[in-house]
Amino acid sequence: MNKIDTNAPIDDRTTAASDWKRGFDAQVSDTKTIRNRSGIEIDPLYWPAEGSDPAYDEKLGFPGSGPMTRGIYPSMHRGRTWTQRQLIGLGRPEDFNARIRKILKSGASALSMIPCNSVYRGLDCDEVEPELMGTCGTIINTVEDMDICLKDIPIDEVSVGLNDPNPFTMLAQMLVVAEQRNIGWDKITGTSNQSDYISHFVANHMFYRLSLTGARRVQMDTITYLAEHVPNWNALSVVGQHMQQAGATPAQAMGLTLSSAFQYAEDCIERGMDPEKFLERFTFFFDISISFFEEVAKFRAGRRIWARLLQERFGVTNPRALRFKFHAQTSGVDLTRQQPLNNVARVAVQAMAGILGGLQSMHTDGYDEVFTTPTEGPAKIAIATQNILKHEAGLCDVIDPLGGSYYVETLTDQMETEILRVIAQIDEQGGMFKAVQSGFVQGLIGESAMAFQEAVDTGEQVVVGVNAYQDDDDDTARPSVERPDPDWMQGQIDHLAKYKSERDQDGVTAALNTLRAVARSEDGNTYGALVDATRAKATQSEIIAVLRDELGFGQPLVVA
Amino acid sequence: MNQTATIPARVLVTKIGLDGHDRGSRIIAAFLRDAGMEVIYTNPWQKIETVVTLAMEEDVDVIGISSLATDHLLVPKLMVALKAANLGHIRVIVGGIVPDEEETDLLEAGVSKVFHPGSGREEIVVEVERLAREAAAERPED
Amino acid sequence: MNVSNPEKPNLATRLINGEVAALARAISVVERDTPNAINVLRAIRPHLGHAVVVGFTGPPGAGKSTLVNAVVAELRTRDKTVGVVAVDPSSPITGGAVLGDRIRMAEHTMDAGVFIRSLASRGALGGLSAAAAQVADLMDAAGRDVVILETVGAGQSEVEMARIADVRIVIAAPGLGDDIQAIKAGILEIADILVVNKADQPLASQTKRQLEAMLSLRAPAEHPVPVLSTDAIARTGITDLADSIETVAARNERRDDRSALAGRSRHLLAQAVAKAAESYVLESRSQAVEAIILSVQEAQIGLSDAAKQVLNTIHKELDD
Structure with a gap:
């Protein structure tokens, strides 16, 4: 790995550079020269002169090809910048719809949808303690709820991000809504953001609905079904965020996430799918901590490892499949309750690390996340932070601007070694599925979480306002919380009751029975039956209950 | 031989409601264990009545509820249920993300203490030990 | 000092009448060895001998708690009330413990026919809490049909368990070579029933054969020790295990036998x-x-x- 070929003819680099420039020009139509405040012209990319730094070509190369270390597209942020994907989800479907229409009107081309925590648990609004309803996201239980959420929204034109864990009931609802509007499923684009059941089993139990083996079956059924029927949908986003939030170090989080992705790839191959094709649709989702250079190096190393190991392990050659596309979110764990406005600074630094690490999509946290689910004012500052970094700080002017730094390159190599060590550990356990089933991964993460807490407790890790620079008078900017009106929650419950009473109950029962039979059979496709049951107006809870019955309940492995 | 003086505090560490993030509850469980306490640890998503049964069967001194989403909103119901089950001596603490005004609500409902992100190990351990002693003193000896 | 309220029946009486809160409190009283403990233990004496005490032991990772959970479910279908004493080791340094066994038994928490109590070994020799025997007596007096003692196999604990339990079950996990060695060292002597759990794993049948081979080296016994296979998660083999428990319980000396006591x-x-x-x-x-x-x-x-x-x-x- 990373062997230095000192005999590489120097004109290889010239060729690679001109290949890159061609790719760049093809992607960037705006040829406006960028100058800094001193009038100096800023190139989109800098690299070592021919004949110098012989390791460059093998380890770094040019963005969009080769080792991919410097980025997955020739133009990176100098062309299209990242997608600003702020998660929103609020109260009732009509509240969500009003807000999303406002956002789309202001020029956004993508929408994200977060359901209420009760939906994550697979419960309908008539099964939940009313205090908890609609406090964290939108209540979406039925096709009708989804239709209201998407009222007057051209779902064939916007890209949709669904926080829709396995077994993907929200996507099924959206597909049925598309049918009702005579929109072909091939027009539906977007991503199932929360589709990594392994990460949920390990580190985000709220999203974990079916047993490990049951979720695996449904996952593969879904990927197979969508590849055939909804070809432009990204069925899988492999998530490192939960594990890092749960305490994994950045290197562990990257290593474990890549191991999960290899597991999913192997499972797809076992289903007879072609890696050159399905890997094009794999995306990732990471956490960005405030450990600035470590995070930059984590992303650069991860990108390089992904491209190389896909070739080594699966013989992939399709360059589109080798692209390590990722969304990232700034880390809530780093934010402090003490002196809360300091969090604005923390989020800015985290976001910078993500941008310089070459992300494709980003969510920045509101500074009030340690108090409550983010409120509107702090959410606006979070978006402004991205815009400031983009337009005022000039972070998008140059591709991989830290590339070539002695420190960053050394650190990238070191992170790579560490990440590969984690991957080897997981390989030794027989792959990620077995390593989480046995609790091995949970143990690793738990130890790291304890070690970090220990460092904070002893003061070895300084946290401003917490264990250093404390200030008693720090009650600045504490947001006040808004909770949904209990009355309209009752309205939602009544609404569901009406929906259930007006539907063709025999049709629902028949569709659920079919779903049950398919789940029980070992070869039927559960996702097709799930879409059918959704169309027959079964609620998400009814569907998930059948699958839990047949495939097991998602009880996390608790490693105390 | 009377061992009462050296008997460890018994603490139920659990999560109610919908959220499942357990980094906080695991760390707290380990803290309390390392401080010599006996910790009964559960899965997330416990119902109020289950927490009451667990607390009764295990005869705990303190219940620690970890809440990162909005699950703390159910804690007042827990307080009522504990009293109804004649377990009013048990002290309840809440740790996690709790907005200021709702902290006041919780304290008024009878919660002994709310720990926020950034609370130190020492602070938590000392407080839980103190509350366990209080609970033990009030515990009906029968 | 006994501060019982004269208006209210005392703790032992309430326990004998089946009040679960009294059982829970009595366990603490006995475990903490408070002055009232001896009163309670004396008062329950005439009420002992109803329950069958079943001991489960085995190495960490053998799936004991999951197996106990499955057996409890089976016993409930046979209309038996059950008490479970789940013992976890205390840290020898701090004395603290995380008691997590009942996580795997969550399905029984709200069943009034099942009472589960977690005990820390509190430094007792062999990993079985010193109070475990007395706690089993309390559950017996409280009218539980079956009392299950679950303890981690830690050398001495099997022998301790053997003295308390009417039926002794030793659990092995498949493919742990060292495990088999440990079992050889002493557990075979005390086991009434051997169980190879996780029967779905590839090495399960091999482990079963090894155990049977070891048993065959012993002098022929009047009642050969059965080696059963279970998969506690899939709930297979549980009926056989429960049948076997009943057979052994009917045959073995009971704890109310004078010399055994x-x-x-x-x-x-x-x-x-x-x-x-x-x-x-x-x-x-x-x-x-x-x-x-x-x-x-x-x-x-x-x-x-x-x-x-x-x-x-x-x-x-x-x-x-």
């Missing part, structure tokens, strides 16, 4: 004496003890002689 009391007393002597040596700062410690330290006398000297010292102190 006497034997158990003798062992419990021996343990309590050992514990008292231990505290005495660790905590006493008397000159006599310090002198004995010094002579051990300087290798002037052997340990067993020194122990006799300590007992003599205690004896003298009591005389004074």
Whole structure:
């Protein structure tokens, strides 16, 4: 790995550079020269002169090809910048719809949808303690709820991000809504953001609905079904965020996430799918901590490892499949309750690390996340932070601007070694599925979480306002919380009751029975039956209950 | 031989409601264990009545509820249920993300203490030990 | 000092009447050895002997709690009420413990026919809580049909369990070679039933054969020890295990047998004496003890002689 070929003819680099420039020009139509405040012209990319730094070509190369270390597209942020994907989800479907229409009107081309925590648990609004309803996201239980959420929204034109864990009931609802509007499923684009059941089993139990083996079956059924029927949908986003939030170090989080992705790839191959094709649709989702250079190096190393190991392990050659596309979110764990406005600074630094690490999509946290689910004012500052970094700080002017730094390159190599060590550990356990089933991964993460807490407790890790620079008078900017009106929650419950009473109950029962039979059979496709049951107006809870019955309940492995 | 003086505090560490993030509850469980306490640890998503049964069967001194989403909103119901089950001596603490005004609500409902992100190990351990002693003193000896 | 409220029936009476809160409290009273403990234990004496006490032991990772959970479910379908005592080790350094066994038994929490109590071993020899026997008695007196004692296999604990339980079950996980060695060392002697759990794993049948081979080396017994296969998660083999438990329970000496009880009391007393002597040596700062410690330290006398000297010292102190 990373062997230095000192005999590489120097004109290889010239060729690679001109290949890159061609790719760049093809992607960037705006040829406006960028100058800094001193009038100096800023190139989109800098690299070592021919004949110098012989390791460059093998380890770094040019963005969009080769080792991919410097980025997955020739133009990176100098062309299209990242997608600003702020998660929103609020109260009732009509509240969500009003807000999303406002956002789309202001020029956004993508929408994200977060359901209420009760939906994550697979419960309908008539099964939940009313205090908890609609406090964290939108209540979406039925096709009708989804239709209201998407009222007057051209779902064939916007890209949709669904926080829709396995077994993907929200996507099924959206597909049925598309049918009702005579929109072909091939027009539906977007991503199932929360589709990594392994990460949920390990580190985000709220999203974990079916047993490990049951979720695996449904996952593969879904990927197979969508590849055939909804070809432009990204069925899988492999998530490192939960594990890092749960305490994994950045290197562990990257290593474990890549191991999960290899597991999913192997499972797809076992289903007879072609890696050159399905890997094009794999995306990732990471956490960005405030450990600035470590995070930059984590992303650069991860990108390089992904491209190389896909070739080594699966013989992939399709360059589109080798692209390590990722969304990232700034880390809530780093934010402090003490002196809360300091969090604005923390989020800015985290976001910078993500941008310089070459992300494709980003969510920045509101500074009030340690108090409550983010409120509107702090959410606006979070978006402004991205815009400031983009337009005022000039972070998008140059591709991989830290590339070539002695420190960053050394650190990238070191992170790579560490990440590969984690991957080897997981390989030794027989792959990620077995390593989480046995609790091995949970143990690793738990130890790291304890070690970090220990460092904070002893003061070895300084946290401003917490264990250093404390200030008693720090009650600045504490947001006040808004909770949904209990009355309209009752309205939602009544609404569901009406929906259930007006539907063709025999049709629902028949569709659920079919779903049950398919789940029980070992070869039927559960996702097709799930879409059918959704169309027959079964609620998400009814569907998930059948699958839990047949495939097991998602009880996390608790490693105390 | 009377061992009462050296008997460890018994603490139920659990999560109610919908959220499942357990980094906080695991760390707290380990803290309390390392401080010599006996910790009964559960899965997330416990119902109020289950927490009451667990607390009764295990005869705990303190219940620690970890809440990162909005699950703390159910804690007042827990307080009522504990009293109804004649377990009013048990002290309840809440740790996690709790907005200021709702902290006041919780304290008024009878919660002994709310720990926020950034609370130190020492602070938590000392407080839980103190509350366990209080609970033990009030515990009906029968 | 017994501060029981004259208006209210006392703890033991409430326990015998089946009040679960009283059982829970009585366990604490006995475990903490409060002054009321002896009153409770005396009061329940006439009510012992109903329950079958079943011990489960085995190495960490064998799936004991999951298996106990499955057996409890099976016993419930047979209309048996159940008490479970789940023992986890305390940290030898801090004395603390995370008691997580009942996580795997969550499905029974709200069933009034199942009472689960987690105990920490609190440094007791062999990993079985010193109070476990008495806790089993409390559950017996409270009318539980079956009392299950679950303990981690840690050398001595199997032997401890053997004295308390009417039916002794030793659980092995497939493919743990060292595990088999450990079982060889002493568990085979006490087991009424051997279980290979996780029967879905590839090495399960091999482990079963190894165990059967080991058993065949022993002198032929009147009642051969069955080696059963279970998969506690898939709930296979559980009916057979429950049948087997009933067969052994019907056959074995019961704890209410006079000589068995006497034997158990003798062992419990021996343990309590050992514990008292231990505290005495660790905590006493008397000159006599310090002198004995010094002579051990300087290798002037052997340990067993020194122990006799300590007992003599205690004896003298009591005389004074």
